[in-house]
Amino acid sequence: MADSKRPRSRSVLVIDTGGTFSMEYKSELESPGSSGSKRLLDVGKSHKDVLNKLKSISAKEYEYYDNDEERSRRSQSGKPHSWTYHALSERIDSSSATPQSWHDIAKVIFENQLSFDAFVVIHGTDTLMYASAGITFLLPKFTKPVIVTGAQIPVLAPGASDAVGNFLGSLAFATWTAFLRSEKSCHAYHSLKGVFVYFNTKLMRGTTVVKVDSQRWDAFDSPRIRFVGELIEGKPVVTESQTGALIRLLDPDERDLSISPKLYNLPSGTNPYPLVIHLFPGLSLESFAIYKHDAIILAAFGCGNGPITIKKSLLDYLDKF
Secondary structure, three states: OOOOOOOOOEEEEEEEEEEHOOOOOOOOOOOOOOOOOOOOOOOOOOOOOHHHHHHHHHOOOOOEOOOOHHHHHOOOOOEEEEEEEEEEEEEEHHOOOOHHHHHHHHHHHHHHOOOOEEEEOOOOOHHHHHHHHHHHOOOOOOOOEEEEEOOOOOOOOOOOOOHHHHHHHHHHOOOOOEEOOOOOOOOEEEOOOOOEEEEEEEEEEEEOOOOOOOOOOOOOOOOOOOOOOOEEOEEEEEEEOOOOOOOOOOOOOOOOOOOOOOOOOOOOOOOOOEEEEOOOOOOOHHHOOOOOOEEEEEEEEOOOOOHHHHHHHHHHHOOOO
């Protein structure tokens, strides 16, 4: 018989970093006599309109608290889960993101891991896959769910926007619990752990996603690794084969006080990041001679092949490092 003692309500910190999801949306005539509209986007504006919109679309199922002190008081709303909003001091278009941007996000998560059960990161789509991977490696063995999401259309846009579904789906997986068999061969409640990307009903590992489209709502895929879960009829469903290293046991009575071991610092030095070279037919390595890096990543063909015509020059180039 299943244990009827469910874990307590889950609390989520929503971290708004900017991107299309949070951009301002205005309409104006594109040209004289035109009935079309033009999108004017700016992530530097006040985040209050975005917050009010998110509060409105999530009010049916989630309680919102302005801060941790308010959330610590018992809610009388009857809603099972709550969330709190945190906007970074400088929200940006993700095309301007740097490794320092990922570290800033990871630091907020790390410093709030005892105050919240889960985290949702709103991020621009252009570099979302880099951010989710970066956060994963900056927070090794993180014991709580971090869901990174974004949108192709701003949440403030008139009409339909994928931002609404992506935000609600991210909250659903962030607060997901399931009654599963534990390592001790008994059933207990579990939650997700680690960094994930949620987009267009699909939950994927943070280190395996790629952006496959710049306009369609189904913008991300996980080509080599199966989806972790999917939102089906509004309910989060985690793939059974994925419930191994990606879930953790919950204590139904006490606040989770487990602490992830560390937050990695960014590398330092003149050129701390690797040079990535994509091999292609006709490539000449002469153009790369000006670069001085401590590491090189070669993106080769197939299982690691490359053009035989550059074999000698490539080996000579690598010998210099």
